[in-house]
Amino acid sequence: MKVIHVSAECYPAAKVGGLADVVGALPKYQTNLNYEAAVVMPYYENKFAKSSKYITDFKTTVQLGENSFKATILKVKNSEKDLGYPLYQVKIDDLLDRKEVYGYGDDTERFIAFQKVFLDWVLQFAVKPQVIHCHDHHTGLIPFMLTQCTAYIPIRSIPTIFTIHNAQYQGEFSFEKIHYLPEYDLEQSGMLEWDYAINPMAAAIKACWRFTTVSPNYMTELPYAATGLDWLFDTERDKSVGILNGIDTEVWNPSSDKMIEKNYTVKTVETGKLANKKILCDKFNLDINKPLVAFIGRLVYQKGADIMAGIFDKALDANDINGLVLGSGDSHAEYLLNELKEKYPGRYNTYIGYSEELSHLIYAGADFLIMPSRFEPCGLNQLYALRYGTIPVVRTTGGLKDTVKDIGEKGGFGIRHDHVTVDNVALAITRANKLYNDTEEFKRIRKEIMNIDNSWENSANEYIQLYNQLAQ
Ligand code: ADP
Ligand code: GLC
Numbered sequence: 001m002k003v004i005h006v007s008a009e010c011y012p013a014a015k016v017g018g019l020a021d022v023v024g025a026l027p028k029y030q031t032n033l034n035y036e037a038a039v040v041m042p043y044y045e046n047k048f049a050k051s052s053k054y055i056t057d058f059k060t061t062v063q064l065g066e067n068s069f070k071a072t073i074l075k076v077k078n079s080e081k082d083l084g085y086p087l088y089q090v091k092i093d094d095l096l097d098r099k100e101v102y103g104y105g106d107d108t109e110r111f112i113a114f115q116k117v118f119l120d121w122v123l124q125f126a127v128k129p130q131v132i133h134c135h136d137h138h139t140g141l142i143p144f145m146l147t148q149c150t151a152y153i154p155i156r157s158i159p160t161i162f163t164i165h166n167a168q169y170q171g172e173f174s175f176e177k178i179h180y181l182p183e184y185d186l187e188q189s190g191m192l193e194w195d196y197a198i199n200p201m202a203a204a205i206k207a208c209w210r211f212t213t214v215s216p217n218y219m220t221e222l223p224y225a226a227t228g229l230d231w232l233f234d235t236e237r238d239k240s241v242g243i244l245n246g247i248d249t250e251v252w253n254p255s256s257d258k259m260i261e262k263n264y265t266v267k268t269v270e271t272g273k274l275a276n277k278k279i280l281c282d283k284f285n286l287d288i289n290k291p292l293v294a295f296i297g298r299l300v301y302q303k304g305a306d307i308m309a310g311i312f313d314k315a316l317d318a319n320d321i322n323g324l325v326l327g328s329g330d331s332h333a334e335y336l337l338n339e340l341k342e343k344y345p346g347r348y349n350t351y352i353g354y355s356e357e358l359s360h361l362i363y364a365g366a367d368f369l370i371m372p373s374r375f376e377p378c379g380l381n382q383l384y385a386l387r388y389g390t391i392p393v394v395r396t397t398g399g400l401k402d403t404v405k406d407i408g409e410k411g412g413f414g415i416r417h418d419h420v421t422v423d424n425v426a427l428a429i430t431r432a433n434k435l436y437n438d439t440e441e442f443k444r445i446r447k448e449i450m451n452i453d454n455s456w457e458n459s460a461n462e463y464i465q466l467y468n469q470l471a472q
Contacts, residue, residue, distance in 0.1 A: 003037045011251075013049075028084030045097050057074065058124070131470060143208040167377070213242045219241070243459050269447060293370060300329045301330075366385075368391050382414070392415070
């Protein structure tokens with residue numbers, strides 16, 4: 001393999017959000033471009049693991065302070081064929097091998113151990129990879145350990161790329177846990193430090209060869225984004241580049257998607273979407289004759305979860321529309337969204353939880369998808385919506401700004417708003433409702449957006465160009 005992607009998530013093995021979609025698709029497209037790519041991720045005790053067959057590739061023990069854990073690197077059998085690239089999973093007994101990806105009190109220990117085992121594995125390779133590509137803070141200590149820890153001197157010349165999918169999560173922990181890291185020259189501790197703590201995201205930015213963001217616009221926002229690392233992003237900007245995410249057009253394809261009720265193409269979009277909308281409306285007791293405005297996502301502050309119920313309340317009050325929310329997260333937001341069902345029976349519904357199938361059906365059956373994000377490093381939902389002929393209504397931020405053009409502009413095809421307030425988003429939904437009632441224009445746009453090319457092909461190549469620059 002030329003590039004090894006290291007990540008906490010990878011679809012279909014484990015997914016919490018868009019990180020999994022990216023790491024699950026990018027290596028496939030790189031391999032298609034004749035650049036050998038592999039993925040290394042943790043082994044979780046989940047559905048995917050239960051239904052997969054594994055081949056043991058490497059065995060070791062990993063030391064964390066006083067404790068040592070048995071670790072194995074397992075290759076998913078037939079992954080080259082089934083996924084398009086080899087997938088390896090790091091199993092660490094009694095530490096990493098849990099049901100969920102995140103959310104445990106010892107996540108710091110779990111991901112430090114993961115990164116150490118990964119590097120121990122690479123250490124014994126006969127042929128070194130051309131580059132190690134780390135994704136988000138769970139892999140952020142790799143560039144530091146690789147360049148600073150004595151154990152990894154033989155492989156320290158391997159270039160590292162660090163991709164920021166979300167700068168809000170940095171994985172910081174106390175210096176009291178410093179002894180979990182392999183030995184290094186303590187004078188270099190400053191490379192790990194931010195705000196008196198060990199900060200894996202900051203350490204990655206300092207120690208990696210290049211860092212990237214998942215959209216060009218998010219990179220321009222980072223020095224002002226109030227993540228706490230603004231100054232660092234600014235001073236290190238010479239080694240940064242923004243590369244826009246793509247989508248896996250095989251997984252997300254309305255003409256072959258097995259998770260939706262009726263497949264369709266640009267030509268059959270009217271009947272196709274209607275059939276999917278019908279199933280949704282039957283399932284959620286909604287009116288098929290009204291425009292369906294949906295939201296899919298993690299119910300967190302980033303996505304505007306705290307005002308989501310307020311947005312739907314105001315928009316439903318002002319417009320003859322239907323609303324549907326799929327998501328989970330903040331319990332108060334979940335509660336308010338559930339409450340709203342009683343106020344708008346037959347017009348609004350909520351599915352609290354995670355359902356890959358339902359998400360596909362919503363992309364296919366909805367008329368509009370809202371994303372009132374406070375910030376959005378890239379956002380994939382709007383790209384899936386476009387591919388399924390669902391018009392995105394998005395806040396002008398991050399990757400949403402790079403990928404959605406407002407209908408008020410020449411060549412525009414979506415609806416944008418500037419603020420994350422109930423009024424501003426509800427107003428954008430009113431514009432969506434107006435567009436829906438302008439039937440011919442609505443149908444035209446719906447067809448047009450299905451043809452927009454947001455596939456990984458271009459961006460997968462941009463990453464390869466970047467790797468090649470480092471290898472010279
Ligand atoms: P983020 O990574 O910040 O959550 P993205 O827009 O990049 O946002 O990606 C979100 C991904 O997670 C998409 O594939 C979306 O369909 C999926 N998703 C989010 N919440 C849910 C849910 N409750 N059920 C199913 N899929 C979900
Ligand atoms: C993060 C971001 C999201 C991005 C995804 C994949 O979770 O919040 O905007 O699309 O990563 O890169």
